[in-house]
Amino acid sequence: MINNPLVSVLCLSYNQKKFVEEAIQSVFNQTYPFIQLIVLDDGSSDGSAQTITRFLGDKASVVFLINETNQGYTKSLNKALSHATGEFIVDLAADDLLMPTRVEEGVSALVKAGAKFGVNFSDAEIIAEDGRFLGFHSEKYPHQSIPQGDVYKDIVRRYFICPPTMLFRKSVIDRLGGYDDSLAFEDFDFLVRAARDFHFCYTPKPLVKRRLVSQSMSRKQFRRGDPQRASTFRVCEKIKKMNKTIDEEEELKKRIRYEFLLSVKLGDFSLAVKFVRLYFRLSSPSTMLT
Numbered sequence: 001m002i003n004n005p006l007v008s009v010l011c012l013s014y015n016q017k018k019f020v021e022e023a024i025q026s027v028f029n030q031t032y033p034f035i036q037l038i039v040l041d042d043g044s045s046d047g048s049a050q051t052i053t054r055f056l057g058d059k060a061s062v063v064f065l066i067n068e069t070n071q072g073y074t075k076s077l078n079k080a081l082s083h084a085t086g087e088f089i090v091d092l093a094a095d096d097l098l099m100p101t102r103v104e105e106g107v108s109a110l111v112k113a114g115a116k117f118g119v120n121f122s123d124a125e126i127i128a129e130d131g132r133f134l135g136f137h138s139e140k141y142p143h144q145s146i147p148q149g150d151v152y153k154d155i156v157r158r159y160f161i162c163p164p165t166m167l168f169r170k171s172v173i174d175r176l177g178g179y180d181d182s183l184a185f186e187d188f189d190f191l192v193r194a195a196r197d198f199h200f201c202y203t204p205k206p207l208v209k210r211r212l213v214s215q216s217m218s219r220k221q222f223r224r225g226d227p228q229r230a231s232t233f234r235v236c237e238k239i240k241k242m243n244k245t246i247d248e249e250e251e252l253k254k255r256i257r258y259e260f261l262l263s264v265k266l267g268d269f270s271l272a273v274k275f276v277r278l279y280f281r282l283s284s285p286s287t288m289l290t
Helices: 020-028 048-056 073-081 102-113 152-157 170-176 187-197 227-242 246-266 269-283
Strands: 007-013 035-042 063-067 088-093 117-127 133-136 167-169 199-211
Touching: 007 020, 007 073, 007 102, 020 035, 020 048, 020 088, 035 048, 035 073, 048 063, 063 073, 088 102, 088 170, 102 117, 102 167, 102 199, 117 170, 117 187, 152 187, 152 246, 167 170, 170 187, 187 227, 227 246, 227 269, 246 269
Parallel strands: 007 035, 007 088, 035 063, 117 199
Antiparallel strands: 088 167, 117 133, 117 167
16 A cells, blocks of 8 residues: 555543453454554543553553543543544544454545545444344445445434444544544534545445443433433534535434434433424524525
């Protein structure tokens, strides 16, 4: 590959002692040799930091950061990102795994696609806590249904990208000014802000193993009162400010209807009311785009 650009892998761990060694090993197993690994333990209480220290041993090339107290995912991501020197970035949760060719294929795809393309994503293998195979992301989101290029409206409207599969140019996150550390999770906000200015390309192969863990952030977001639900509302408010066309407003209205119904289902009625108010602000002639 021309120039062999460096890739920074950010591996964040919080009380994931059972999985973190396997996650780190999946980085060491990459077929692409030009990798900077940054591991951050976010104030774990289960001995994760000690496990990581023992596992890394004398690997001085690995940047290992420890938060004395839990700072949350987005703040910790920004801290890890501040140490990244690669041209490309991978955000690896410590309970997920990279397939051996994940970095190589992602870098190749983005280099071939050109500078306008900032994010590569792929299919994923879904596994249980004990590593058992459960299926593929593409079983619910078939390859032929996945958009590429300008995917802003698609991301606003619906979920189709498995976030752990993303590999992106560092210039993308630099343009965004880092992650919004006032939010409880980063995925949705990163996706819409990145898609506003950059194109996405898809690799129809499972390049990541996504582990379904009962206490993971992705599972908690469907629980009443979880801070991630409030963060989703705030991202929808951001989208309203980013939208440029009536079509984009219509896609946001579809997303808001979904989030409203989910809030009602979860019994989070105060949040449901906020979504209703935002919906009608979008529908008001005085606030609609022209």
